[in-house]
Amino acid sequence: MYKHIATLYIHQLKKNKNGFRNRYSSNYNNGNMLITIYFYSQRKKKREKKMLTSLEEVAKKDNCTVNDYDINAGFIIGIDHKQNQVFYYKNEEGVINQGSVNLTGIKKCKIATHTKAINAKNRKEYIVEGLDLKFIPRYNQDPEVSFTVYDSDLKMQLTGELQLAKKWETLINKKLLQFN
Numbered sequence: 287m288y289k290h291i292a293t294l295y296i297h298q299l300k301k302n303k304n305g306f307r308n309r310y311s312s313n314y315n316n317g318n319m320l321i322t323i324y325f326y327s328q329r330k331k332k333r334e335k336k337m338l339t340s341l342e343e344v345a346k347k348d349n350c351t352v353n354d355y356d357i358n359a360g361f362i363i364g365i366d367h368k369q370n371q372v373f374y375y376k377n378e379e380g381v382i383n384q385g386s387v388n389l390t391g392i393k394k395c396k397i398a399t400h401t402k403a404i405n406a407k408n409r410k411e412y413i414v415e416g417l418d419l420k421f422i423p424r425y426n427q428d429p430e431v432s433f434t435v436y437d438s439d440l441k442m443q444l445t446g447e448l449q450l451a452k453k454w455e456t457l458i459n460k461k462l463l464q465f466n
Contacts, residue, residue, distance in 0.1 A: 337362045341375045344384050354457075358450055360441060363419075363433065365457070372421075372458060374433040378440050387421050387431050390465060394422040395458040397451045398432065414444060417451055421458075 334357050341362045345352050350371045355364030361376035370389040376382070400416035417436040423429065436447040 334362075337375060337377070340377070340384070341373055344373045344375055344386055345371070348386050348388075350386075356450055356453070358435075358447055359445055361433075361435065363450075363454055365461075367461075370461065370464075372454075374419075376434065378437075383434065385431065385433065389458065389461055391424050391428060392421045392458075392462060393424040394462065395455050396420050396422065397435075397448075397455050414438070414448075417444075417447055419451055419454060 337357055338352070338355065341355060341364050342352055345364070345366060348369070348371055350366035350369045350373070352364040352373060353367045355362055360378055361374065364373045365371065366373070372387045372389060373384075374386070375384045396419075398418040398420045399414060400418075401412040402415050403410050403412055405411075414436070415438045416434065418432040418434055421431040423431075435451045436444055
């Protein structure tokens, strides 16, 4: 759809090369905006495809396939329902963080919220500094595994990370009920 609209405005702009104002000349700025939106959406699709490919590579290391996944601005998380594996990939400023968790060795998944208290107008307010998706092991000798969903040092504000973390916490805990 955007490609068609962008093509239409480019065609209209070519008609206006002579500099005369007509009914299309006010659409010049709208056309530029639509073209920008089109190229932005194409760049976003390309970035998301690259992230999915990277997540699939992480899954292939464990002989798994990604059946279900979600992408946020900075990371991608996915699951192989048959092999009971969760995968994670994040590339933030050139630093790659990736991993996988076999759910058969996990007791519970929970969101760990890192907050900082500040005083504001005679009351304390809390600022979220980080969100992790933590996997609590079934056996105490096994280490906890966590996937960083949000870090305030790398990103200024939350953009859907909390909702995504809650969705995956629920999905994973439902999956874990199969093993109990």
